[in-house]
Each structure stands twice: as C-alpha cells, then as structure tokens.
Amino acid sequence: MPYDDSAPQPESASSVNPDRPWFTRRSTLAVAVAALAPLCLAGWVLVEVTSGAGADDGRPPAAAKPPAAPGSSQPRPQGSASASASASASASASASPSASASPGASAAAVPGKGPLAGRVVVIDPGHNAGNFKHTSEIDKQVDIGTNMKECDTTGTTTNAGYMEAEFTLDVSRRMASILQAQGIKVVFTHRADRPFGPCIDERARIGNEANADAVVSVHADGVAAGNRGFHVILPAKVKGGSADTAKIVGPSRELGERIAGNFTRTTGSAPSNYVGGGTGLVVRDDLGGLNLSTRPKVFIECGNMRDPKDAALLTSPEWREKAAQGIANGIVGFLGG
Template sequence: MSYTGPDFDPHEPRRPRRVPLAVALAALVAGGLLGWLLYEVTGDSGAVGRPDAAGAVSGTAPGSASRPPSSSTAPSATASPSASHGAGGGDGKPGGVSGGSGGTGPLAGRVVLVDPGHNQGNFRHTGEIGRPVDIGTNRKECDTTGTSTDAGYTEARFTLDLAHRLRALLEAQGATVRMTRDGDSPAWGPCVDERARIGNDAHADAAISLHADGAAAGDRGFHVILPGTVHAGGADTRGIVGPSRELGERVAGSFVRVTGDAPSNYLGGGTGLVTRTDLGGLNLSTVPKVFIECGNMRDSKDAAQLTSGAWRQKAAQGISEGIVSFLRGS
C-alpha cells in the first residue's frame, strides 16, 4: 500500500526585497563556505532504512539496497546489470542479484541462495510469466502472481521483506548471500528455471525459496517442501535429495523452536515436511534446496502473523538458524 503525505497549505507569495548587490554576493559566498565546512566535518552519512510495523523500509544508506536492520551490520547488496527484464538488461535474460561478499564468522566462505518467491511486477506481466518453461518432468508457467491476504498484503511483498531479514542474519554469520530478486529488480520473475540456475551458477552450499500459502481458511501452519527424486529431461535431483532433506528438517525444527508455530494441519501429516516433484525450482536445482511455506495467507490468524514485522523477524531467525545448523553440521 502506498501512503499519501499530508496536504500542505500553499506558500504565501514572496514579496520582493531590495538588497544591495554587494550584500547579496557577500551572503552567498559566506553561505557557500559554511556549507563546504559543514560537509567536510560531517561527511555524507545518508539515511538508514528502518522497517515500519508492516515491514516497509524508508530511507537507504548510500550504495545499499533497502533492508531491515538486524542486530549486526551486514554488507550492502547490489544488483547485477543484467538483473532487470526489459530495462536495459542486454539479452533480456534475468541475472542473479548479488548480496554481500561475506565476512568473518562461522559461515565465512559459504554461499547461500535466498529466493523470495514471485514478484510484485508479475501482476503487470502476465503474458511473460505465463510462458511455459521446461522443469524436467514437463513444462509449466514461468512464474505466477502468488497469493495475498484478504486485505491485499501480497505474497511477493512478504517474501521480499523476509528475504531481507534472512540475508542480514546470514551475512552477520559471515555467509555470502545471493538473491534471485531484490527490490524492483528484475521487473518480473525470474522464471522458475532461472531461479534454480542462479543458485546452481553460484555453487550455493544451501538454497531456500521463501513463500506463503493460499489455502482455505482454517488451514494453518508452515510446511517445508523437499525435492523428490527426479531424473527426466534436464532435471536430475538424485544428488541433492539427501542433503536437501537434512536442510529441510533442520529449517523446520528451528522454525518451530523460534516462532512457536505448529507445522501445517493440512499437509505433511504433522511433520511440517512435504515432498514434491512438480516444482521447477527444486527439480532443476543441483544444490541442496528447499521451499518453505511460512503460513496460510487466507487464514485470518496466520495472516495476522505474516503481516507482523516482529513475527517476520522471528521467522527469519528460525530459518537462519536451520541453515546455519545445516552448513555447520551441528
């Protein structure tokens, strides 16, 4: 939702003043010198973005992408030049959005792919996202618009905010984080096959795709989707099924512990784990990867949590701890 600023009364018309030219020039020079001195003393510090209760971020530090604050300062992210559809992106193919280069910490040298599901721009590019792509077992649409709460809070907005929070936590542990999209880049998508390819090309040690479900009211809870065994067309998940299950189990366990939420009451038989072979983002991955459906946007109780910035921070913490545990083997 966009907010309109307050209305302001129109300015009173200025009355002309007669100031001698010499006095005006002297004031101009003095003001310029004062401004220069202030700049030299203070520098260009910029504004730090802070999330509101709904997770919207206002203000950005120079040269960084908007992201919510964390307990630790994380490197800023920059988008690669090819990461925008139809906006000077060369051949028009989406590229990965780079995260911080990682630092010191237990995950130094490890790469994590964070994939915020869907894209706000998909609503304006239905033709592009409806284009079929090969997912190994068959062909499916490039992407979808995703779901939303009854009040209109979209899944794409939710997943991007959660991704920013997760990225900050992982970078604080020293990981290098790659994202499939960030902010308005790319303008739509990427397609599901490209989302998998970004993680593969990054040689990610772990990859996670963030989502929220659109099930019937009364269906509650989260579930983690694991890749099933697929060996067809361009898909071969045989090498990642085992490690992906371990990743999923650790993420599910830490998600319950940190958020206090129960696993899905409508999928997974109470385990919070579901195996699927019809998702291109999993079928085409060559690195350990899972999806997480963090709750049901169509249930009022789940929706109240998904739209809470405080809850999203806990969700990011739970996911982060699962990934850290998987990568450290502890």
C-alpha cells in the first residue's frame, strides 16, 4: 500500500504524555485507525465508480474518437492543395457534435419508442468516396429497366476538393439521429464500409427489400457557378423491363413536396434557380435509383458544390445540421408524425 503522508502518524516518544498509561495511548490509537479504515475504503470505492475504471488495467476507458471522414485519404482531382482543403473541411465536419457518429449509428439503436415506431426509412448517401479509386468497377453497366446505365459515378467535389460523398454521408448520419428519435427504424444503403458503390440497382433493391415507408437519396449538384439552390427529384411514370413506377409516383411527389417545403424553412436556402422553374421539384425518368424503386422515393440535390456561395454552406457543419433537420422534418411529416 503506498505511503500516504496525509494519514495520522504514530506519536513520537517525545510527544508521549508520561502521565497516561501506555496501553491507553495504544488503545486510543487503535480505535482511531479502525475508525478511519472504513472511510478510506469508501473513498476508494467512490473514486473507482466515478472514474469508470476498466476491469483490466484500472484506467478509465478512452473516449471514442470520431471516425475519419470518409474519403479523406482519397486523391482529389484538383491536386494536393485541394486535398489539404478537403481534409480541413472534413476535420470541421468531425468536430461538430453530430459528425462523430459512425455511419448508420442510429440504425444500430433499438427502435420502437416514439410516435413513429414501426416505420422504416431507408437513407441512401449518394456515391462513395472510394469510387475515385474504382472507376472501372463503377463504369460497369447495369439494367435500370428502361435502358443500361453506369453502376455509379464518382460524384462531384467543391473547387477546394470537398467530396460529395463526404457531404452525403455526413448529412445522412445527422438525419438518422433525428429520425431514430421519432422511433423510426433507419436503414442505410451503405456506411462507407465498402470500397466502392453500391450500384444504383442495388441501392434501389435495398429500399425495396426493407419494405421502406420512404427512401431518400442525398446528393449535391456539380454544375457551373452561378447556378444555386436545392431541388428534389421525383420519379416519372416509367414502365419497362423491371421498372414500373406507377404505384410510387403519387406518394413520392407528396414526400418530395414535404421535404422541399421543410428544407427551405429550415436552411433558408431557395429552390434551384436553374431547374424546376422555382418550385424546387424536378421529375426525371433516367435515374435507376428511382426507376427500380417500388417504395416512395426521392433524390435531393442540396446545393451546387461548384458555386462558391453554395459551397460555403455545404462545407459548414452547422448548415449541414439544418439540412438534415429539414429533410428529416419532411420525412416525418410524410409519415404522419
């Protein structure tokens, strides 16, 4: 037992009272030590409990570190300076309270408590940061019902190199936390846990097999500067091969309208000034993720990564939290929450 210089010490010979019997002094000291022992033991237990000491090495468990931003080690098309800027943006994302959650963290929590318990939402983070290293694989053609199309694409980046795939996964994590708080079961199409993909047909299949009440694919656009704002992409009425969207066109539009309205209110962003005629809604028949879906599904392009003003929003953790809240509010409204 370590020496404790704060503990009461035995009386020295010079301090002994010659008038007191020796055994009385020893008895008094023994009683004092006996009284202090339980207090010392109680204090030790309290320290162990409050410090969360581990059973193996007696040290408190280390705090969980935020995961590295997906794709932070990937090469950037714009060169080393862009890669540095992207790493800085990724670090900002990781520093925010919600960015530290691992992909799909909320899906791992047990659902069932909340006003929307029993509902299922599939979140599809657009692209994958690893796609840049697997261009031959993602160029493979897949059947989207009406024709053949690439398995996936790399997605875009800001001029500083912040990847769309990083953005979409971060917003998706934040959405999941919000939806899980409503009791919703959240399923991800991927969690950056694979080297590339999944392909667009597999993304659609995940939503279908989950029997999802709503599916939302999160993206950001990459068009010329000056084109700003968000837009929600709705499925057109398509029938061909394995594609038949007749049953989901109506509910998907309702889902898209609710997301668009809530996104504007929450983020303050205006609907796109380059597609959709100011409505923030666009109908397309060329997206395999929509054509092959049998569940209500929409895409949202949250802004234009190539426009400096939009890029400043997309790289802000605070704005991404607002974006996630706006999308989640639209989903909750669609589900009747």
